[in-house]
Amino acid sequence: MNFSFDTIWHNLPYLLAAARWTILISVSGMAISLVWGTALCATRLSANPFLRGAAVLYISFFRGVPLLVQLLLFYYALPYVGLDLPAVQAAILATGLCSAAYTAEILRGALQSIPSGQTEAAYALGIPSFSLWRRILVPQAVRIGMPSLVNELILLVKVSSLASVVGIGELTRISQNITGETYRPLEIYITAAVIYFAINWVLSISGRLIEKKLQIG
Amino acid sequence: METELFVRYGPALLYGFGITILCWLAGSIGGVIVGFILACLNRWGPHALSWVIYVYVEIIRGTPFMIQLFILYYGGPYIGLVLSPVQAGITSFVVYGSPYFAEIFRSGFNAIPKGQIEAARCVGMPETRILWRIILPQMLVPITAPLTNFFIILTKETAILSVVTVPELLFQTQTMAAETFTFVEPFLALSLFYWLMVLVTGWIGAKVEQRVTRHLKRA
Structure with missing residues (x-):
């Protein structure tokens, strides 16, 4: 078969x-x-053991269940408990709540890598805890966690393809529809892959620029 | 909780579980092997090849797994590659996983001090034995945790295979939910099940890590 650039x-x-x-x-x-x-990260680091336990459980659950299953749970099962979300909201909420578990761990790692002497010095100087x-x-923490956070954003772009399953007309879904009309899956899906790649490429380059900007000295 | 449903659909769910495990094991073992070959080619192969590998790694890591699956399963027949859903699932796992594994192995190679390899060459060890006796055993220490991490990610990616009608666990659950109009219990049970699978994988990974780092603990 010939590769159709026209399509x-x-x-x-x-x-x-x-x-x-x-x-x-x-x-x-x-x-x-x-x-x-x-x-979530603040809860995870709190002194209250119940709050901490709840955060640990949340992170473990959302990192342990496939996002596709979470998405289906949000879209198909929530209406049965009286929470009927439109597809787009369900998709955004599912990806956000799932990704929050990873973000919390990234931030926790970053916070814990800051020498504790700094916190002690701040308390000794009487700096209030909000400041x-x-x-x-x-x-x-933002500076240390930046590379991982950009990584997470790139992951989210890729993961948004799952939203096609609940019928949102994003890139993957539209590719499926066009393939259904034109019978040219190879061309269409490769184009979609190129678009995803371009988005992620822009993200990773801007991430590197931001990292450079945040660096001191 | 409608327990008789789970009894009625038990065999189908069990079959789906088998397919999930099959795709996961075959796909990740294939991915580890291909990834290791890629990492070795990258290190010892010709320079031009490492550019090809770099492009491959970047493309696979920059595009969603679902799109890769679609290109393979729906686009494959147009270039003479006709695969059954399960075959396509396993193949796409190998294609998707190998660059990540290759990167993990690359970081492992880099963790071995150069002096050790130079010393081994000086005493006349052949390259393959250097790899087997010096690099690999030490490399296991830094790579076990990221390997476990990626095995866990692949466990969860098996759910995506349901989209191209691989009869795995999520697919069977969706069929059950659609036929019986029950959504809450099946999907909740499924979530707990995947969670359990991930916890078990993490536990095995922790055990392996203990074993490969045992020489560091003895003080």
Whole structure:
């Protein structure tokens, strides 16, 4: 069979439009993941054993169950307990809540690599604990955790392809639809792969730039 | 909880579990072997080859597993590659996993001090024995944890195979849910099941790590 560049050319606008959904899902997922992950990390490090246990359980569960299963659980099972989410919201929530577990662990690793002497010195100087986090711990943790966080964002872009399963018209789903019309899976899926690759490539390059900017000295 | 459902669909679920384990084991063992060959070629092969491997690693790591699966399963027949769903699942696992494994092995190779390898060459050890006697046993220490990590990731990726109708555990559960209109119990049970599988894999990984690092603990 001949590789049809015509098919690619004709369908490229639709694929690019669909890529916007891919970006929307992964960026919103990342936003939820950062906020919820920070809270989770704080809970994980708290002195209260019940809170800590709950956070450990949460992280273990969300890291231990395939995201596809979580997505199906959110989309198909939640309505039975009275929480009927539209597909896009379910997908964003599932990716965000799952990714938060990983973000929490990344941040925990980063926080624990900051020498504890700094915290002790801050307490000795009477710096309140909010300022300690805001001025001393978080800026350093972000710098240390940055490579892993960019990695996580790239993972989220790839993982957003799972949202096609609940019927969201993102890149993978639209590729499936176009393949159904044109019977040219090779061309369409390879184009989709190239688009995913381009998005991730831009992300990893900007990640490296940000890392450079955050570096001191 | 509707227990009689699980009794009725028990055989199908058990069969799905078997397929999940088959795809996982065959795919990850194949991925480890191909990844190891890639890492060796990258280290000892010609320079041009390491560029090809670099491009391969970047492409596979930059695209979603689902798209790779679609290209192989739906696009394959157009270039004369007709695979059954299970075959496509295992093959795509090998293709998807090998670059990650190759990177893990590469970091392992780099962890061995150069002086040891130079010394081994000086006493006349052949390259293959250097690999087998000096590099591999020491390399196991830094790579066991990332290997376990990736085995766990692959455990969870098996769920994606259901999309190309591989009759694995998630596929059987979806069939059961669609036929009986029960969603909450099957999917919750399935989640717990995957969780258990991941915990067991992590536990085995921790045991292996204890074993390969035992020479470091004796003080």
